[in-house]
Amino acid sequence: MKKILLFFSFCLFFACNENTSAEAGTTSEANSENIQKKDSVPNFGIVIHGGAGTILKENMSDSLENAYKAKLEEAIRTGHKILADGGTALEAVQRTINIMENSPLFNAGKGAVFTNEGTNELDASIMDGETLNAGAVAGVTTIKNPINLAYEVMVNSEHVMLAGKGAERFAKEQGIEIVDPEYFYTENRFRSLQRIKDREKTELDHDGKTAFIDPYIKDSKFGTVGCAALDKNGNLAAGTSTGGMTNKRYNRIGDAPIIGAGTYANNKTCAVSSTGWGEFFIRGMVAHDISAMMEYKGVSLEEAAREVIQEKIPDLGGDGGIIAIDHEGNVAMEFNTAGMYRAKMNNKGELEIGIYGN
Incomplete structure (x- = not known):
């Protein structure tokens, strides 16, 4: 038993x-x-800017600060959802920038600054990191969303950049939304132009060192909105849109529509959008320079962005900033000014919004 x-x-x-x-x-x-x-889990991410300059807490009301943060969040969440749903980086860049172009808060689209003649001349560019194809428009006055026209130039023309009346004629052929120039009128921007003109009448020194309380005219050479994105397929894209410089003359064009200066994207390295003193960003070929340093020197996005923005551009005499994302999803938001409107989101949905310097 x-x-x-x-x-x-x-x-x-x-x-x-x-x-x-x-x-x-x-x-x-x-x-x-x-x-x-x-x-x-596929890696993807998005980063945006709404311009850099003398953006100081003491010059910003709580309501205006909240308005900027809300619009930055709306814009970046728009692009992030497109990426999360499997959309392309190119689409995310366009739709994100559209949100900022449609807001009077930013110097692009609806909020574009005025030229010396009292008109609004808009520039934009976009680039595909997979193919290195690119499109740009400059000096348009009737295009509601210039970034969309830049995209059409990229995919439906044999050219990279179109300007002025020719670009607007092409826009009509492509079905891009056309608006009356008065659409771009905003009281704040127009007052900024008048104040700058008044300053010119009363000051002999035009070196740009005079301080202003009005945040809309403090940096007449700054502005611009931009976006860089990495999609689930590993493709990068970048875009930039601007109204240019307040009180600009002679159909001046800055860095925003210049591929390699204001915008650059390459799947081997990164996607970059610039904002700052355009003349110096053109001379320094800022966006491409960051990519080239990564490709040829093997440095990280963070290292490349820091050297270009904190050393090379100041040595030339310029200032401003960039936002960028590399092919691994790393993000840079580098600037040498007092502040830069900016935001980023990763594939986990983590959001970071900033306005002022550290």
């Missing part, structure tokens, strides 16, 4: 151990599968 009980006890022990081992194996396999799933 004892032998029989001992035999059954042994069998029960063996069965329990076997079940425990099986359960452990199942748990181990499940954990391994979860890790693999986590590692296989």
